[in-house]
Amino acid sequence: MVTRLSRHDLSLPAGVRAPSYDLRDVTVGIVHLGVGAFHRAHQAVYTDTVLAADPTWGISGFTQRSATVRDQLAPQDGLYTVLERGAGAAPPRVIGALREVRTQDEDGGPAARIADPRVRLVTLTVTEKGYRPDAPAVGRLVAGLELRRRADAGPISVLSCDNLTANGATLRGRVAEHCAGLPDGDRLLDWITASVAFPSCVVDRIVPATTAADRAVVMAALGMCDEGAVVAEPFSQWVIEDTFAAGRPAWDATFTTDVAPYEAAKLRLLNATHSLLAYTGALAGYDTIAAAMTDPVLADAARRLMTEDAAPTLTLPDGFDLPGYQDSILRRFADPALGHRTTQVASDGSLKLPIRLLGTARDRLSAGGTPQWTALAVAAWMVYVATRQPVDDPLAETLAAATAGRAKPADLVDSLLPVFPDDLGPSWRELLVEHTARLLHN
Structure with a gap:
């Protein structure tokens, strides 16, 4: 029987990079909506790098559609491998930043997690269609912000990582539109205006779909099965508007006043x-x-x-x-x-x-x-x-x-x-x- 990647056995072979911190020390400080391959190959990797110095920025990830990613990662304690392809590729790397992977219907969904005072940041990779008026992501975000307001859980930042023009301002506008349709929307919007930051950012990394051949390469490298492996090019870029309401991870990104x-x-x-x-x-x-x-x-x-x-x-x-x-x-x-x-x-x-x-x-x-x-x-x-x-x-x-x-x-x-x-x-x-x-x- 093939062993599945998990936190119970991280004695990985030489040449495979393991998390440089104790997974038991990591607490959740980020809620992420849209745990697809791009997030796992980009923002989660940047976050993984900072956890040894500050373990309070672990990620609670929620899928947007099917339970496939949850089913891939939950049995692996959220662990997965990033396999780089192309000139200058680094060795395989196991990422531990995703400390929870859930569907929208589990444990109160993302709203309950967003209301947690230990959470200081919400990130999104819901693709361009996630910002359409009939898409559910913005409604789930607003529901979480309303619970946070009622709980007096403090300020928070919301960071869109999707390919939209002025993605922070765009998301802020969608949130305001959603609030306008709620019975107590004016009060919520006033709180959001005072307590929530919507920085813009630019993300860049090519992340093709993972194939069975890619998973076989990962299995050969790890000596274990990894159903959640992702493939990416060596290049990665993240440019972020440095306007956060409740602190931010010390990501190795480009921070600027104008993205x-x-x-x-x-x-x-x-x-x-x-x-x-x-x-x-x-x-x-x-x-x-x-x-x-x-x-x-x-x-x-x-x-x-x-x-x-x-x-x-x-x-x-x-x-x-x-x-x-x-x-x-x-x-x-x-x-x-x-x-x-x-x-x-x-x-x-x-x-x-x-x-x-x-x-x-x-x-x-x-x-x-x-x-x-x-x-x-x-x-x-x-x-x-x-x-x-x-x-x-x-x-x-x-x-x-x-x-x-x-x-x-x-x-x-x-x-x-x-x-x-x-x-x-x-x-x-x-x-x-x-x-x-x-x-x-x-």
Whole structure:
């Protein structure tokens, strides 16, 4: 019988990094909503590093949808392995920062934990669709804040770690909207205004889906089975607005008074190019982002989206190495060790594209420019939506109905333009029709 990773046996083989602290000393100071692979490969790793010096920042994690992650990690006492892939990869590392992993319905859910005075921070990775008005995450957060107010448990910070423009301010706005619909919402909102901080941040790490082959590698390294292992690239970045209401962990992150320049660079360069490669790559028959980067036409389009479309719209922080950052993005995307699938990156396009691409298009058009490569990315999404049904998107049914029978490029473009909140004008539509025509006839 194969032994399962757990705190009862952490005598790991040489070459595997174990937690540098006693798990029994760790107490919960963070509640996290959305315990997916990205959180475990990013924020939890940063937190794991600080626990030897300050064990009061352990994480209580709550899943947002299924119980799969709970079922993977609970039998392992919240322990799991981060397996880095690619040039410069570190040895496997076992993370112990997740001291609790629960579903929304267990032990009072996240609301009861948020009300605990020992908790000083709530973090979220609920993806872009987690901030829609009908999504449950914000309601769960507000319920926890209301319990905390009633318990007089003190101030707290709420840190969104999702790819949204001004994610802290956006989350604060969603919370205010939710409070407006509650019977005693005004009183709660007054308390939130006085006692809750919503710092913004920028997160970056490529985290592909874990495969059976990855788990086999981890088993060989540990000599134990790890059902919760995650895979990640060696690169990791976290830029955080340093406005916290109740202290913060001493994360090895970049703390700043203004994350907006970093955010715009990441969304318009890295995330936008990722989407371009996902849709054009999938349409060209490539399974992974790295495979798409072997196509000289697609690789050239990726570089030109950054240099010709996005870069002119950016106001960068002092000392920011723009050419170096662009080169590093392309190197990361081209690394075949990650196996990041185009279909994974292509999910939820109706929510991602306005954040990643339309701002660049709007700014270039306003300046009299022609955002050719940004239009290519959006047109590729349109063709992908029309030809790859069903797509993984919260508007999947709407998109399928809109594109049904739309064989002509102009008809297809006109059927999908209403999905986006902004009308960028006739020249933008013409660019989309031109690219859609070429893509449909390739």
